[in-house]
Amino acid sequence: MAEIYRASTTAPVNIAVIKYWGKRDPKLNLPTNSSLSVTLSQSDLRTHTTASCSPSYPASDSLLLNGSPQDVSGARTQACFRELRALRKQLEDADLAVPKLSAMPLKIVSENNFPTAAGLASSAAGFAALVRAIANLYELPASPTALSRIARQGSGSACRSLFGGYVGWEQGSAVDGSDSVAFQVAPANHWPSMRAIILVVSAAKKGVSSTTGMQATVATSSLFASRTSEIVPRRMAEMQKAIQEKDFETFGKVTMMDSNSFHATCLDTYPPIFYLNDVSRAAIKVVEEINASAGKIIAAYTFDAGPNAVIYYLEENEVQVAGLFKAMMGEKEGWKSERGEKVQGNEQAFQAVEKEAGVAVALLREDVSRVILTGVGEGPEKTEESLIDEKGQPTT
Amino acid sequence: MAEIYRASTTAPVNIAVIKYWGKRDPKLNLPTNSSLSVTLSQSDLRTHTTASCSPSYPASDSLLLNGSPQDVSGARTQACFRELRALRKQLEDADLAVPKLSAMPLKIVSENNFPTAAGLASSAAGFAALVRAIANLYELPASPTALSRIARQGSGSACRSLFGGYVGWEQGSAVDGSDSVAFQVAPANHWPSMRAIILVVSAAKKGVSSTTGMQATVATSSLFASRTSEIVPRRMAEMQKAIQEKDFETFGKVTMMDSNSFHATCLDTYPPIFYLNDVSRAAIKVVEEINASAGKIIAAYTFDAGPNAVIYYLEENEVQVAGLFKAMMGEKEGWKSERGEKVQGNEQAFQAVEKEAGVAVALLREDVSRVILTGVGEGPEKTEESLIDEKGQPTT
Known part of the structure; x- marks a missing residue:
C-alpha cells in the first residue's frame, strides 16, 4: 500500500484592534492599510487541521470542514496550495532523496472547536491552520512571516493568525505583495493578562x-x-x-x-x-x-x-x-x-x-x-492528534 | 390704556439635504461647513408666532410656546432680541416720530401645528418665526438674508427657514459672522413637485x-x-x-x-x-x-x-x-x-x-x-391671525 503522509496543527482566531478594511489588490489580498490584532487562546477558539497526501489518493485535492466537503477550486485556496507546493518543489529539486509530495493530491480535514452559529470570522483561523498544516506536512523551513504571506492570499486576516500574542500586519508597498506580511508586536507572555x-x-x-x-x-x-x-x-x-x-x-x-x-x-x-x-x-x-x-x-x-x-x-x-x-x-x-x-x-x-x-x-x-x-494566546501549535487515520480516512 | 403693538407670522420647518454639523464659533453659531435644505410646506408643519410690545407690559420679555412659558434669558434668545432692538433703534433715532418700541418689553406667543412628540427639530421654525414676527412688529426694512443672520444666532438651521423653496446657508468666513447667511437656491415654484x-x-x-x-x-x-x-x-x-x-x-x-x-x-x-x-x-x-x-x-x-x-x-x-x-x-x-x-x-x-x-x-x-x-413650501408668511388679543392677552 502506498504511503500516507500526514501532519496536524491547530491555529487561533484573532480579533483586530486596528481594523483591516479595503484591498488595494483584491487578487493578492493586499490591504489599503496596516492592521493589528490580539491572537485569542486556542483552548477557547481554534481550528484543528490535518493535512495529508498520498499517491493513493483520488486525483483532486479535497477539504473536509466540520464534516462537510468544501470547494477548493476557488482562487484563494488554489493560491495557497500552489505557493506551498512550489516551496516543497524547491526542497525536492535540491535533494533527490526528498519524497515528491508536491506532486501528490492533498486531503485536508479541519474542525473548529466553536459553533459556526457564533458568527465568528473563522476564515482567519481556517486558512492559518491550512497553510501551517501543509507547511508541516511538506517540512518546509518557512518562518511564520513567510507563511503569513501565503495565508494572506487565502484570507487577509489569516496572516495574523500565524503568530501568537499581539500581531501586526504590515500593508507593504511591493506590487507582488512580498512585503505585506504579519509580524509579532509582542508575544502573549509580554502582556498575558x-x-x-x-x-x-x-x-x-x-x-x-x-x-x-x-x-x-x-x-x-x-x-x-x-x-x-x-x-x-x-x-x-x-x-x-x-x-x-x-x-x-x-x-x-x-x-x-x-x-x-x-x-x-x-x-x-x-x-x-x-x-x-x-x-x-x-x-x-x-x-x-x-x-x-x-x-x-x-x-x-x-x-x-x-x-x-x-x-x-x-x-x-x-x-x-x-x-x-x-x-x-x-x-x-x-x-x-x-x-x-x-x-x-x-x-x-x-x-x-x-x-x-x-x-x-x-x-x-x-x-x-x-x-x-x-x-490572549499562542500561535499555531503542532499536534499529534490527527483528523486523518493511517489509512487516509477522516477519523470522525 | 397704553397702546398694544402686535404683529404675527408663520414660519416653516426645513429639512437639510446637506447637513449642518459642527460650529467654528459656538457663540455666534457659525458653522464649519455650508448646508442646504428644502423648506417644507406650512400647511403641514409650521410655527405661528405673534410678537407684541407695550409700555403697559410687565418689565421683562416673555415667550409662551404651546401654552407653556419659556425661558428667554438664554444667550441665544437674548442675541435675537438685542439685534432686532438695535435695528429698530436705528429707525427710531432717524425719525423722532417713530414710536419707541425698542424700549418696550416684548411679549411673544407661539404655537406649532404639529405634535412635539413627533420629534421634529422645531427650533428652526421657532426661531425663524420669532425673528420674523419681531421684525414685522418693528417694521424693519430688513431682507430675509439680513434676518437670517439674526435667526442663525438663535438656532443655526433657523436661518434657512427665512426662505421658501430650496435654501442654502453659506458658512462664510468673517469672524463676526456677517457673511454666514442663508440664500435662496431656487424658489418652491421652480421645482414644486x-x-x-x-x-x-x-x-x-x-x-x-x-x-x-x-x-x-x-x-x-x-x-x-x-x-x-x-x-x-x-x-x-x-x-x-x-x-x-x-x-x-x-x-x-x-x-x-x-x-x-x-x-x-x-x-x-x-x-x-x-x-x-x-x-x-x-x-x-x-x-x-x-x-x-x-x-x-x-x-x-x-x-x-x-x-x-x-x-x-x-x-x-x-x-x-x-x-x-x-x-x-x-x-x-x-x-x-x-x-x-x-x-x-x-x-x-x-x-x-x-x-x-x-x-x-x-x-x-x-x-x-x-x-x-x-x-416643498414657501417661506414665512405674515398673518392677521393674532395669538395675542387687543388687550395683550394670549388668545388661547
Missing part, C-alpha cells in the same frame, strides 16, 4: 441585512481616504507603543476609536453598510458605563463585520467587566466553561449600570445568545 | 440614548476634517446644480450620501454618537428596494439628529413611494390628512418589497408611530 468577553448576538436579531463588501467602501466612501492615509498609520504607532508599555487606557481607547472609525466608513459607503445594530449599541453603552464608574478605561469594545461585541479587559478587572456581564446574563450559554466558572458575578456593579442604562441592559439580556470568555 | 414623507419612530423605540453634541464631533472625529474641507463643498455645488436642473437622481443620491456621511462622523466621534437605530436602517432598506425596483433613484432618505426618516420623492412617483408606505402602514396616524387621503395605496409594490425585505417591513410596521406627508 489580556482577556476578552465576546457577546454573541442571537441570529434572530442580526437585524436588517445589508449588502456587504469592503471594495464598495474603497470605491464610494469619501471619508475612507483619510482613514487609510492618516488615521490608521498614526494609530498603528500608538497601539504598538501601548502594547510595549502595557498601557491599557491607550490600548482601549484606540481600540474603540478604530472600531468606530471602521464602521463609520461602512456607513459612509454607498449604499451604506451596517454591521452594528441596536444590540451592538447597547453593548457600547454598557462598556461606557463600566468605564465611567471605574473612572478610567478598563473595558474596550470592538466589532468586526457583524453585531457581536468583543470586549477586551485585563484579568485584574475581571470582576468589574466579566463579573458584571455574569450578573446581567449568567444564564446564557458560555458561562459553564472553565474560565466562565471562575468569574465572580458582580451584582452590585450590574445594578448600578442597570439604573443608568436600563434600555441597553434589557436589549442585551434579550438578544445576546451566548458569551465566550477568552484571552 | 418635491414631496416628503416623514416616518416618525415611536418614542418607545428611540433606542439606547447617547450623549450628543456636535462639538464632540469637531473635537474628536478624525474623519470630520475631510467632510468639512472637501466633501461638503463639492456636494454643495453638485446639489445646487441638481436643483437648478431638477435632476432628482443626483439630488437623491447626494442627499442619501450626505446623510450617511453626517452619521458616519457622529459614529466616529469619541464617545460615539448614534442617531440611527434599527428602525432607521429598516427605512433605508425599504428606500433601497423602492429604487432597485424602479431601476433609478426615485426616493431619497435623510436623517437629522434622531431616528425619524425623511424621504424625499417627486409627486409623479407618489404611488411608488408614499403609496407603498400607505399599503405597508395605512392604519398609522397621519394618513387622514388632506395629502394622505389622496395617496393611492400600492399593495403590489408593497408585497414585492415585503418579499425582499421582510425584517425591515416588520420593524417599520411595529415601530413607526405616525407618518407626516408634506412637500
Whole structure:
C-alpha cells in the first residue's frame, strides 16, 4: 500500500484592534492599510487541521470542514496550495532523496472547536491552520512571516493568525505583495493578562441585512481616504507603543476609536453598510458605563463585520467587566466553561449600570445568545492528534 | 390704556439635504461647513408666532410656546432680541416720530401645528418665526438674508427657514459672522413637485440614548476634517446644480450620501454618537428596494439628529413611494390628512418589497408611530391671525 503522509496543527482566531478594511489588490489580498490584532487562546477558539497526501489518493485535492466537503477550486485556496507546493518543489529539486509530495493530491480535514452559529470570522483561523498544516506536512523551513504571506492570499486576516500574542500586519508597498506580511508586536507572555468577553448576538436579531463588501467602501466612501492615509498609520504607532508599555487606557481607547472609525466608513459607503445594530449599541453603552464608574478605561469594545461585541479587559478587572456581564446574563450559554466558572458575578456593579442604562441592559439580556470568555494566546501549535487515520480516512 | 403693538407670522420647518454639523464659533453659531435644505410646506408643519410690545407690559420679555412659558434669558434668545432692538433703534433715532418700541418689553406667543412628540427639530421654525414676527412688529426694512443672520444666532438651521423653496446657508468666513447667511437656491415654484414623507419612530423605540453634541464631533472625529474641507463643498455645488436642473437622481443620491456621511462622523466621534437605530436602517432598506425596483433613484432618505426618516420623492412617483408606505402602514396616524387621503395605496409594490425585505417591513410596521406627508413650501408668511388679543392677552 502506498504511503500516507500526514501532519496536524491547530491555529487561533484573532480579533483586530486596528481594523483591516479595503484591498488595494483584491487578487493578492493586499490591504489599503496596516492592521493589528490580539491572537485569542486556542483552548477557547481554534481550528484543528490535518493535512495529508498520498499517491493513493483520488486525483483532486479535497477539504473536509466540520464534516462537510468544501470547494477548493476557488482562487484563494488554489493560491495557497500552489505557493506551498512550489516551496516543497524547491526542497525536492535540491535533494533527490526528498519524497515528491508536491506532486501528490492533498486531503485536508479541519474542525473548529466553536459553533459556526457564533458568527465568528473563522476564515482567519481556517486558512492559518491550512497553510501551517501543509507547511508541516511538506517540512518546509518557512518562518511564520513567510507563511503569513501565503495565508494572506487565502484570507487577509489569516496572516495574523500565524503568530501568537499581539500581531501586526504590515500593508507593504511591493506590487507582488512580498512585503505585506504579519509580524509579532509582542508575544502573549509580554502582556498575558489580556482577556476578552465576546457577546454573541442571537441570529434572530442580526437585524436588517445589508449588502456587504469592503471594495464598495474603497470605491464610494469619501471619508475612507483619510482613514487609510492618516488615521490608521498614526494609530498603528500608538497601539504598538501601548502594547510595549502595557498601557491599557491607550490600548482601549484606540481600540474603540478604530472600531468606530471602521464602521463609520461602512456607513459612509454607498449604499451604506451596517454591521452594528441596536444590540451592538447597547453593548457600547454598557462598556461606557463600566468605564465611567471605574473612572478610567478598563473595558474596550470592538466589532468586526457583524453585531457581536468583543470586549477586551485585563484579568485584574475581571470582576468589574466579566463579573458584571455574569450578573446581567449568567444564564446564557458560555458561562459553564472553565474560565466562565471562575468569574465572580458582580451584582452590585450590574445594578448600578442597570439604573443608568436600563434600555441597553434589557436589549442585551434579550438578544445576546451566548458569551465566550477568552484571552490572549499562542500561535499555531503542532499536534499529534490527527483528523486523518493511517489509512487516509477522516477519523470522525 | 397704553397702546398694544402686535404683529404675527408663520414660519416653516426645513429639512437639510446637506447637513449642518459642527460650529467654528459656538457663540455666534457659525458653522464649519455650508448646508442646504428644502423648506417644507406650512400647511403641514409650521410655527405661528405673534410678537407684541407695550409700555403697559410687565418689565421683562416673555415667550409662551404651546401654552407653556419659556425661558428667554438664554444667550441665544437674548442675541435675537438685542439685534432686532438695535435695528429698530436705528429707525427710531432717524425719525423722532417713530414710536419707541425698542424700549418696550416684548411679549411673544407661539404655537406649532404639529405634535412635539413627533420629534421634529422645531427650533428652526421657532426661531425663524420669532425673528420674523419681531421684525414685522418693528417694521424693519430688513431682507430675509439680513434676518437670517439674526435667526442663525438663535438656532443655526433657523436661518434657512427665512426662505421658501430650496435654501442654502453659506458658512462664510468673517469672524463676526456677517457673511454666514442663508440664500435662496431656487424658489418652491421652480421645482414644486418635491414631496416628503416623514416616518416618525415611536418614542418607545428611540433606542439606547447617547450623549450628543456636535462639538464632540469637531473635537474628536478624525474623519470630520475631510467632510468639512472637501466633501461638503463639492456636494454643495453638485446639489445646487441638481436643483437648478431638477435632476432628482443626483439630488437623491447626494442627499442619501450626505446623510450617511453626517452619521458616519457622529459614529466616529469619541464617545460615539448614534442617531440611527434599527428602525432607521429598516427605512433605508425599504428606500433601497423602492429604487432597485424602479431601476433609478426615485426616493431619497435623510436623517437629522434622531431616528425619524425623511424621504424625499417627486409627486409623479407618489404611488411608488408614499403609496407603498400607505399599503405597508395605512392604519398609522397621519394618513387622514388632506395629502394622505389622496395617496393611492400600492399593495403590489408593497408585497414585492415585503418579499425582499421582510425584517425591515416588520420593524417599520411595529415601530413607526405616525407618518407626516408634506412637500416643498414657501417661506414665512405674515398673518392677521393674532395669538395675542387687543388687550395683550394670549388668545388661547
